Amino acid sequence: MRVSRYxxxxxxxxxxxxxxxxxxxxLRGGFIRQLAAGIYDFLPLGVKVLHKVSNxxxxxxxxxxxxxxxxxxxxxxxLWQESGRWQHYGPELLRVVDRHKRDFCIGPTHEEVIxxxxxxxxxxxxxxxxxxxxIQAKFRDEIKPRGGLLRGREFIMKDAYSFDAxxxxxxxxxxxxxxxxxxxxxxxxxDFRVVEADTxxxxxxxxxxxxxxxxxxxxxxLRCPSCDHTVNQEMAALRGPVDGAASAxxxxxxxxxxxxxxxxxxxxDVAAFLGVTTSQVVKTLICVADGEPIAVLLxxxxxxxxxxxxxxxxxxxxxxxxxxxxxKVTGAIVxxxxxxxxxxxxxxxxxxxVADHSVNGLCDIVVGANRDYYHxxxxxxxxxxxxxxxxxxxxxxxxxxxxHCADGAYSLFRxxxxxxxxxxxxxxxxxxxxxxxxxxxNVKPMVMGCYGIGVxxxxxxxxxxxxxxxxxxxxVPIAPFxxxxxxxxxxxxxxxAAAEKLYADxxxxxxxxxxxxxxxxxxxxxxxxxxxxxxxQIVAGARDLAEGxxxxxxxxxxxxxxxxxxxxxxxxxxxxxxxxxQ
RNA sequence: CGGGGCGUAGCGCAGCCUGGUAGCGCGCCAGUUUUGGGUACUGGAUGUCGCCGGUUCAAAUCCGGCCGCCCCGACCA
Numbered sequence: 001m002r003v004s005r006y007x008x009x010x011x012x013x014x015x016x017x018x019x020x021x022x023x024x025x026x027l028r029g030g031f032i033r034q035l036a037a038g039i040y041d042f043l044p045l046g047v048k049v050l051h052k053v054s055n056x057x058x059x060x061x062x063x064x065x066x067x068x069x070x071x072x073x074x075x076x077x078x079l080w081q082e083s084g085r086w087q088h089y090g091p092e093l094l095r096v097v098d099r100h101k102r103d104f105c106i107g108p109t110h111e112e113v114i115x116x117x118x119x120x121x122x123x124x125x126x127x128x129x130x131x132x133x134x135i136q137a138k139f140r141d142e143i144k145p146r147g148g149l150l151r152g153r154e155f156i157m158k159d160a161y162s163f164d165a166x167x168x169x170x171x172x173x174x175x176x177x178x179x180x181x182x183x184x185x186x187x188x189x190x191d192f193r194v195v196e197a198d199t200x201x202x203x204x205x206x207x208x209x210x211x212x213x214x215x216x217x218x219x220x221x222l223r224c225p226s227c228d229h230t231v232n233q234e235m236a237a238l239r240g241p242v243d244g245a246a247s248a249x250x251x252x253x254x255x256x257x258x259x260x261x262x263x264x265x266x267x268x269d270v271a272a273f274l275g276v277t278t279s280q281v282v283k284t285l286i287c288v289a290d291g292e293p294i295a296v297l298l299x300x301x302x303x304x305x306x307x308x309x310x311x312x313x314x315x316x317x318x319x320x321x322x323x324x325x326x327x328k329v330t331g332a333i334v335x336x337x338x339x340x341x342x343x344x345x346x347x348x349x350x351x352x353x354v355a356d357h358s359v360n361g362l363c364d365i366v367v368g369a370n371r372d373y374y375h376x377x378x379x380x381x382x383x384x385x386x387x388x389x390x391x392x393x394x395x396x397x398x399x400x401x402x403x404h405c406a407d408g409a410y411s412l413f414r415x416x417x418x419x420x421x422x423x424x425x426x427x428x429x430x431x432x433x434x435x436x437x438x439x440x441x442n443v444k445p446m447v448m449g450c451y452g453i454g455v456x457x458x459x460x461x462x463x464x465x466x467x468x469x470x471x472x473x474x475x476v477p478i479a480p481f482x483x484x485x486x487x488x489x490x491x492x493x494x495x496x497a498a499a500e501k502l503y504a505d506x507x508x509x510x511x512x513x514x515x516x517x518x519x520x521x522x523x524x525x526x527x528x529x530x531x532x533x534x535x536x537q538i539v540a541g542a543r544d545l546a547e548g549x550x551x552x553x554x555x556x557x558x559x560x561x562x563x564x565x566x567x568x569x570x571x572x573x574x575x576x577x578x579x580x581x582q
Numbered sequence: 583c584g585g586g587g588c589g590u591a592g593c594g595c596a597g598c599c600u601g602g603u604a605g606c607g608c609g610c611c612a613g614u615u616u617u618g619g620g621u622a623c624u625g626g627a628u629g630u631c632g633c634c635g636g637u638u639c640a641a642a643u644c645c646g647g648c649c650g651c652c653c654c655g656a657c658c659a
Binding site: 009011012013014015016017019028034036037089090091092108109111138140142143144146151157159199218319320420422450452486488489491492520521522523524525526527528530539541542543544551 | 583588592593594595607608609616617618619620621650651652653654655656657658659
């Protein structure tokens with residue numbers, strides 16, 4: 001491709017909305033343009049990267065026997081009502097009404113559609129297992145799209161769904177996808193980790209995330225260096241109730257008493273005001289679990305993991321109560337909830353009180369007084385209030401003990417989730433009558449799995465991981481072009497002839513090459529090639545050509561070397577191959 | 583949804599407080615120049631100042647409403 005005939009609108013200055021490297025360079029390099037919040041146009045360069053990633057995904061999926069399909073973006077509400085998600089998905093599901101007043105949604109995922117497809121055409125165990133996938137745009141009406149392609153509302157995803165006759169087969173299907181995903185991300189040149197994850201509202205019983213290691217990632221991941229256990233922070237368990245080991249000696253502690261805390265709402269404020277540490281303040285979070293309010297006690301310096309709470313309670317949904325509920329339950333404005341003297345619920349039942357293990361064994365603590373602008377101090381758990389049970393519900397932190405080995409301690413890193421696989425079981429197949437007959441003639445629901453990869457998110461993640469101040473340093477397999485030829489003085493016949501030959505030779509060698517044949521200053525070409533992130537650049541200029549040389553630059557390492565013109569194409573073709581190019 | 587900010591040329595911004603000719607840099611077009619890391623000079627084109635309404639002789643500027651975008655928080659296969 002010749003730059004003079006290409007559309008590559010690079011920008012010298014970054015649009016002000018871009019904060020992250022990936023967002024900035026994608027915009028500046030002319031890969032994408034924003035159309036609306038979280039919605040982007042893909043320009044020619046962006047599409048090229050998208051295709052390279054998609055092709056890798058496709059190859060690895062096909063290698064595992066998965067079959068490519070293409071499902072509709074617009075889906076009828078009926079299917080979602082069948083699975084129950086029309087009610088449960090919430091405002092993230094973009095719903096539309098057609099001219100006949102029928103309800104539809106723009107698919108945020110395709111479990112319903114694929115399950116419907118499977119139940120119609122798959123009847124016998126002889127036809128299983130089947131794994132079908134597609135690469136297609138999804139829409140999720142995110143509250144807050146951010147970071148360009150990192151969290152858009154419309155994005156491109158590869159989603160696959162497996163159907164097996166039994167759990168054993170389904171586990172094999174799951175493992176095949178696990179392996180395929182590792183191969184895909186490795187081929188994309190990403191530094192990633194496989195992470196144990198929660199299944200969220202998609203359901204199922206086993207799940208792994210594939211996280212690209214990046215400072216700018218939204219997810220927090222804990223990893224134990226001694227046993228390599230790696231898990232999303234929101235569900236990282238802790239080893240035993242070690243926090244509460246110190247036994248309470250309530251004897252010397254005076255009765256609890258109210259203190260006026262007029263302007264102190266946060267734990268930090270209260271601790272500072274009363275001259276105690278934040279770990280001596282116990283915060284009481286009013287949550288709603290499956291519709292019932294529940295009080296959850298946590299040490300002031302800890303955060304709640306709503307995922308761990310949900311799992312510990314065996315609830316299907318857990319959320320923080322809204323202000324009105326908090327006021328009803330505590331009789332005080334938000335910020336002063338405490339375990340002492342909580343009101344019974346509307347139905348007359350006493351509100352349940354649970355606590356994190358770390359609260360066990362604390363004594364002489366500060367808690368909210370369930371009264372506006374008051375706290376209690378010298379409170380002793382067990383003496384002044386009772387806890388129904390102690391649970392592991394706080395977010396694990398770096399340094400916390402790993403539950404899978406005797407002495408390991410978690411370390412923390414941030415990641416960008418680029419893939420997620422779920423062992424679904426029969427959640428959708430049972431709800432939607434996706435059944436088959438086994439060898440004995442029994443009718444059973446199929447055992448499913450689903451597997452997603454954020455294709456557009458890979459683009460962003462790859463940049464977060466591979467860039468410098470000048471621009472992108474694409475890994476060769478997903479770079480928009482593998483090499484560029486920069487003709488520094490197009491008016492000079494020697495230069496243009498040499499550059500044309502290099503261009504032709506590289507093409508003949510199967511290299512995906514961009515030829516900068518514009519009548520521009522050298523600086524412009526260098527800057528654009530670096531910005532756009534072409535891995536290998538051959539610089540053909542009058543100065544070196546006079547000696548029969550051109551310069552070969554490696555964008556990733558920054559090394560430049562002078563080589564004879566005649567050898568340059570061969571050298572670059574060789575390096576492209578070694579780096580995993582086409 | 584709560585808090586904050588922004589909306590003026592393709593991009594980055596000034597002008598608004600204190601109402602009166604719409605500006606700067608980059609980019610773009612023409613020409614000259616330059617030719618190994620965004621060259622210099624000359625000339626030029628480009629704006630419903632986000633939208634609607636109000637105040638006023640006069641509104642980018644003041645007032646009201648709406649819309650859009652960004653950031654923080656809550657949310658999130």
